[in-house]
Amino acid sequence: xxxxxxxxxxxxxxxxxxxxxxxxxxxxxxxxxxxxxxxxxxxxxxxxxxxxxxxxxxxxxxxxxxxxxxxxxxxxxxxxxxxxxxxxxxxxxxxxxxxxxxxxxxx
Numbered sequence: 001x002x003x004x005x006x007x008x009x010x011x012x013x014x015x016x017x018x019x020x021x022x023x024x025x026x027x028x029x030x031x032x033x034x035x036x037x038x039x040x041x042x043x044x045x046x047x048x049x050x051x052x053x054x055x056x057x058x059x060x061x062x063x064x065x066x067x068x069x070x071x072x073x074x075x076x077x078x079x080x081x082x083x084x085x086x087x088x089x090x091x092x093x094x095x096x097x098x099x100x101x102x103x104x105x106x107x
Contacts, residue, residue, distance in 0.1 A: 006018075007019070007054065007055075008033055008053060008054045008055055010029040010030075010032065010033060011032055011033060011036075012028075012029055012032045012103045013029055013103075015029065017029070017030060017033065017055060017059065019056035019058065019059060020056075020058070020059070024105075025102070025103070025105055026059075027062050027063045027065075027066045028063075028066065028099065028102045028103050028105075029103070030055060030059055030060065030062070030063035031063045031064075031066055031067050031072065031099060031102075032099060032103060033053060033055065033063075034049060034053055034055065034060060034063055034064065034067070035067065035072065035073070035091050035095050035096075035099065037049065037052055037053050038073060038089050038090065038091045039090075039091040039095070042089070042090035042091065043076070043088050043089075043090060044088060044089060045078075045086050045087065045088055045089075046060055046061055046064055046087065046089075049064070049089065064089065067089075067095075070098065070099075070102075071092060072091065072092050072095040072098060072099060073089045073090065073091055073092060073095070074089070074090045074091070074092060075087050075088070075089060076088045076089075076090075
């Protein structure tokens, strides 16, 4: 009997992305999972991205911070009624070309 994984599987290294599970390059693997979804569904917040991909909020937040640092995503701030900002994401046109070298380092 084949078990279906409970968490998303990295499309690059086939690791299961359980919340809090880490390995060298885990945030790049998570970005590789998130960015195609963001590309197909632009304008969503971190919470909405988590709901669409199955990744935990904390892990998605860390991966999105990496993608922001590397300008792999475009970020649009949106003021929240209770104060602060919510950020909405869309992918940069060349994100695949720029992310692949980072994934080559993941073992």
